[in-house]
Amino acid sequence: NAGVTQTPKFRVLKTGQSMTLLCAQDMNHEYMYWYRQDPGMGLRLIHYSVGEGTTAKGEVPDGYNVSRLKKQNFLLGLESAAPSQTSVYFCASSSGTSLGETQYFGPGTRLLVL
């Protein structure tokens, strides 16, 4: 099992460019999440999904869109990148069967927006 994987690992964008981050999990998890990690702010939830075809907003959704067309994949899109979106992005997944269960994280994507 690879667990949770993310592509790409690192990306540099210019302001206004678009890109898509891909998250994949091979654990048959129902729930998937996108977080951003910024210094001194911990991890903040951007969007999440409770199943294939469903998405919901998290704490900081502005400027991002997501899609969950397949159960194993959760895509995070930036339509027009801004320097404020420079961050490390983490994807996570969980089975969704109970409240106390663990979220499993991917290795992260470092994004620099110039």
Place this chain on the structure above:
Amino acid sequence: AQSVSQHNHHVILSEAASLELGCNYSYGGTVNLFWYVQYPGQHLQLLLKYFSGDPLVKGIKGFEAEFIKSKFSFNLRKPSVQWSDTAEYFCAVNPGFQKLVFGTGTRLLVSP
């Protein structure tokens, strides 16, 4: 506002010193509590979690945490730290709906 607070942003210890990292949350009702660790250059991994039952929870690598409901706290402890414990530690709360709310993290540096 509902939140998770980690009061120590940076902690520096010598090897073999004891560690206690504070975590307080402001959610009412039933919560599930977690400590995650992020070693340099790596992704987050679960250290331990509290779901129900014994409020003293033991995790991996000799870490433990105590849930004190009256104090809304879930402090992380380790009796004797090692250089390999150098990492960033995040407390997180699941207030329901399968969502985690993270604290701002504590960077621990253990000097050999």
